[in-house]
Amino acid sequence: MSTPTAAPPSVDATTRARDLLGVSRLTNAAVTSWLHGLPGVDQVGCEARAAALGTRSIKTTSKAWGIDLAISMIDLTTLEGADTAGKVRGLCAKALNPDPGYPDTPRPAAVCVYGDMVATAKEALGQSGVNVAAVATAFPSGRALLPVKLADTRDAVAAGADEIDMVIDRGAFLSGDYLTVFRQIAEVAEACVRKDGSRARLKVIMETGELVTYDNVRRASWLSMLAGGDFIKTSTGKVSPAATLPVTLVMLEAVRDWRDLTGEMVGVKPAGGIRTSKDALKFLVTVSEVAGGDWLDPHWFRFGASSLLNDLILQRQRMAIGAYSGADYVTDDSPSLY
Amino acid sequence: MATFEYAPAPESRAVVDIKPSYGLFINGEFTDSQGGSAFKSINPSSEEVLAEITSASDADVDRAVAAARRAYNGAWGRMSGADRGKYLFRIARILQERAREFAVLESLDNGKPIKESRDVDVPLAAAHFFYHAGWADKLDYAGLGTNPRPHGVVGQVIPWNFPILMLAWKIAPALATGNTVVLKPAETTPLTALLFAEVVQQADLPPGVVNIITGAGATGQAIVDHPDIDKLAFTGSTGVGKMIARSIAGTRKKATLELGGKAANIVFDDAPLDQAVEGIVNGIFFNQGHVCCAGSRLLVQESIADEVEKRLKRRLQTLRVGDPLDKNTDVGAINSKAQLDRIVELTAAGEAEGAERWDNGCELPSKGFWFRPTVFTGVSQGHRIAQEEIFGPVLSVLTFRTPHEAVAKANNTPYGLSAGIWTEKGSRILWMADQLRAGVVWANTFNKFDPTSPFGGYKESGYGREGGRHGLAAYVTTGDSK
Numbered sequence: 001m002s003t004p005t006a007a008p009p010s011v012d013a014t015t016r017a018r019d020l021l022g023v024s025r026l027t028n029a030a031v032t033s034w035l036h037g038l039p040g041v042d043q044v045g046c047e048a049r050a051a052a053l054g055t056r057s058i059k060t061t062s063k064a065w066g067i068d069l070a071i072s073m074i075d076l077t078t079l080e081g082a083d084t085a086g087k088v089r090g091l092c093a094k095a096l097n098p099d100p101g102y103p104d105t106p107r108p109a110a111v112c113v114y115g116d117m118v119a120t121a122k123e124a125l126g127q128s129g130v131n132v133a134a135v136a137t138a139f140p141s142g143r144a145l146l147p148v149k150l151a152d153t154r155d156a157v158a159a160g161a162d163e164i165d166m167v168i169d170r171g172a173f174l175s176g177d178y179l180t181v182f183r184q185i186a187e188v189a190e191a192c193v194r195k196d197g198s199r200a201r202l203k204v205i206m207e208t209g210e211l212v213t214y215d216n217v218r219r220a221s222w223l224s225m226l227a228g229g230d231f232i233k234t235s236t237g238k239v240s241p242a243a244t245l246p247v248t249l250v251m252l253e254a255v256r257d258w259r260d261l262t263g264e265m266v267g268v269k270p271a272g273g274i275r276t277s278k279d280a281l282k283f284l285v286t287v288s289e290v291a292g293g294d295w296l297d298p299h300w301f302r303f304g305a306s307s308l309l310n311d312l313i314l315q316r317q318r319m320a321i322g323a324y325s326g327a328d329y330v331t332d333d334s335p336s337l338y
Numbered sequence: 339m340a341t342f343e344y345a346p347a348p349e350s351r352a353v354v355d356i357k358p359s360y361g362l363f364i365n366g367e368f369t370d371s372q373g374g375s376a377f378k379s380i381n382p383s384s385e386e387v388l389a390e391i392t393s394a395s396d397a398d399v400d401r402a403v404a405a406a407r408r409a410y411n412g413a414w415g416r417m418s419g420a421d422r423g424k425y426l427f428r429i430a431r432i433l434q435e436r437a438r439e440f441a442v443l444e445s446l447d448n449g450k451p452i453k454e455s456r457d458v459d460v461p462l463a464a465a466h467f468f469y470h471a472g473w474a475d476k477l478d479y480a481g482l483g484t485n486p487r488p489h490g491v492v493g494q495v496i497p498w499n500f501p502i503l504m505l506a507w508k509i510a511p512a513l514a515t516g517n518t519v520v521l522k523p524a525e526t527t528p529l530t531a532l533l534f535a536e537v538v539q540q541a542d543l544p545p546g547v548v549n550i551i552t553g554a555g556a557t558g559q560a561i562v563d564h565p566d567i568d569k570l571a572f573t574g575s576t577g578v579g580k581m582i583a584r585s586i587a588g589t590r591k592k593a594t595l596e597l598g599g600k601a602a603n604i605v606f607d608d609a610p611l612d613q614a615v616e617g618i619v620n621g622i623f624f625n626q627g628h629v630c631c632a633g634s635r636l637l638v639q640e641s642i643a644d645e646v647e648k649r650l651k652r653r654l655q656t657l658r659v660g661d662p663l664d665k666n667t668d669v670g671a672i673n674s675k676a677q678l679d680r681i682v683e684l685t686a687a688g689e690a691e692g693a694e695r696w697d698n699g700c701e702l703p704s705k706g707f708w709f710r711p712t713v714f715t716g717v718s719q720g721h722r723i724a725q726e727e728i729f730g731p732v733l734s735v736l737t738f739r740t741p742h743e744a745v746a747k748a749n750n751t752p753y754g755l756s757a758g759i760w761t762e763k764g765s766r767i768l769w770m771a772d773q774l775r776a777g778v779v780w781a782n783t784f785n786k787f788d789p790t791s792p793f794g795g796y797k798e799s800g801y802g803r804e805g806g807r808h809g810l811a812a813y814v815t816t817g818d819s820k
Binding site: 039040041042044045046048049055056057058059060061062063065066069253284285288289293296 | 342343344345346347453608609610611612613616617656665666762782783
């Protein structure tokens with residue numbers, strides 16, 4: 001197996017897709033037959049496998065390591081209409097110093113905000129190494145004309161976003177217009193290119209709760225990877241169900257098989273609904289057993305979450321002192337549930 | 339960077355209380371043997387001696403059958419179905435209450451992973467008692483003819499692969515239909531049956547309704563040959579099954595035999611591949627492959643054979659072999675030295691006949707009986723490993739080109755217990771299920787059991803069914819004439 005690399009940004013997505021599909025012209029029919037040629041997913045079997053992985057018993061030493069890893073994989077997120085600069089700054093402060101009592105607590109991978117908050121977040125995080133991720137492309141519905149979505153993306157990139165979380169057009173996907181979805185992802189990927197030629201990493205949100213079937217999740221995953229997404233992400237967090245373990249399992253199988261096919265690695269980001277350390281560890285077990293240890297890295301796996309961090313910190317404290325301290329022993333700069 | 343490893347998570351042994359030695363359970367109490375010898379039951383994962391067990395003599399078998407006869411002629415035989423049902427419900431609930439104890443003891447004595455004894459064997463055993471409890475007062479409506487009546491005293495001999503579950507499969511329908519029982523567990527795994535004797539006491543079952551006597555082949559033969567046994571129920575190897583059939587030929591004794599298998603697990607090119615791989619793993623590596631209906635022959639469509647093989651091998655690298663009491667263990671110990679020797683012998687034959695051998699290379703504990711999950715590719719019908727039951731974690735991979743060829747190969751075996759079909763095409767599942775000569779056909783799944791679903795085989799896999807209404811039929815005679 002070749003060394004894992006990200007997709008080369010220089011190659012035009014359509015050309016690359018034509019090569020992979022072995023067609024002279026990229027038509028909707030060609031993309032459809034490719035996606036529909038993927039092996040199906042048996043719902044019962046898939047959910048049984050996820051449930052079995054969820055019963056792995058994680059004990060102390062591995063748990064401590066897993067908790068720190070999970071913290072470092074978090075995209076600490078605030079995506080509310082009521083977001084203010086103050087709240088975003090509070091979240092950034094939390095990212096920089098997750099647990100003041102334990103300075104060895106790892107920092108999360110990124111802070112994820114709306115596009116208009118990128119500059120604020122960027123300023124607050126400075127050169128800390130914590131990335132700023134911005135949701136773009138008419139998040140969360142994605143219902144806008146493509147020029148609007150591209151402008152949204154370019155604005156966020158120009159404001160300094162290191163990562164862009166885009167939503168796919170679920171309407172186009174469900175109506176079978178896969179080529180439109182492909183083109184939009186590819187164009188948004190183009191819009192992620194900065195003035196200096198470098199790129200913001202692109203996370204493609206499939207909103208799996210609206211795709212409903214696992215066959216759709218698998219097809220959307222492959223379509224997103226074909227179009228040049230750096231990450232495939234489950235959900236916006238605005239639709240229920242959001243990130244479930246079986247859906248994430250299907251996505252992990254997709255990135256694993258994609259690497260077998262192309263040699264390229266694509267990241268996976270379950271987002272929404274993951275609140276407890278126990279849940280997070282189940283996801284890590286699944287990453288490890290399905291995609292493999294290479295994905296156990298914040299570069300290739302993320303949790304989109306707001307409240308998960310504090311539960312991980314609570315567990316971390318418990319492991320340090322042998323007793324639960326309580327919610328008030330963990331800082332909360334941006335309580336969301338008011 | 340550290341790697342993500344599971345720290346050992348062993349289930350506590352403190353919940354079980356193993357006595358240094360056990361007598362025989364006859365007429366509601368533990369008694370000493372009359373002239374029988376003793377043997378040891380060991381933990382196959384460590385070779386530690388767990389307890390000393392009694393090998394019942396002919397005189398002991400006589401006593402047990404006599405006790406069963408007295409109970410049949412006495413309280414149990416006169417009891418209404420509704421009252422029998424109450425006892426069965428009580429046993430089922432006690433099994434649930436003591437589930438953890440049974441699961442730990444089963445894993446200690448058998449070597450199977452705790453997650454299987456805890457999540458499969460014991461819950462299913464309880465489910466069988468619940469299910470049959472419900473039938474006890476409804477036998478007239480079970481479609482078994484007019485006035486279904488018990489046979490009388492039933493002799494039951496069960497194997498070592500699912501000790502408590504097989505006990506439940508045997509005892510629950512026998513009691514529900516009004517029979518009394520003399521049961522012999524396998525000599526390598528008697529402990530959960532002896533613990534079940536305590537449950538029988540706890541449930542206040544009238545003395546003699548359930549008798550549990552331990553021992554090896556000779557004890558089993560004494561049960562089979564006993565003149566006062568009305569019906570025999572046996573689960574085990576085809577060889578022993580044939581001996582039993584010969585022994586009772588020409589007698590009035592009825593029998594059901596659940597014997598070996600060499601099931602085909604058939605994967606078509608349109609199968610849900612990732613789930614099929616899980617099904618293949620579950621089909622052959624569940625309970626170390628010590629499963630009569632194990633999917634030991636993988637028949638994969640030639641066009642996807644390489645792909646399936648690659649995915650299967652990758653999957654096997656994450657299969658965890660080791661301490662059966664560790665909650666993270668997927669594959670436990672081989673039940674006995676004798677069984678391990680047989681697996682070693684048959685796999686050597688596979689290599690000698692030219693099949694390509696692959697195992698997952700995992701580390702094995704230094705003590706106990708262990709065998710790595712193993713896959714043979716390039717196997718054809720003529721290989722011994724494609725014909726003989728290995729009863730271990732060994733998969734033979736064969737290929738086919740068309741549905742007809744798959745059916746022909748699947749049926750080309752002396753056995754016929756089970757089969758699996760993996761395809762997205764519903765019409766093909768129905769067509770295949772109709773063609774396959776197997777008692778159970780699973781579609782897009784494998785090794786799923788339920789008390790309501792009859793289980794049993796074709797050809798050398800035996801006769802009779804267990805579970806469901808069909809299973810009840812084996813424990814009753816019908817018609818007003820009797």
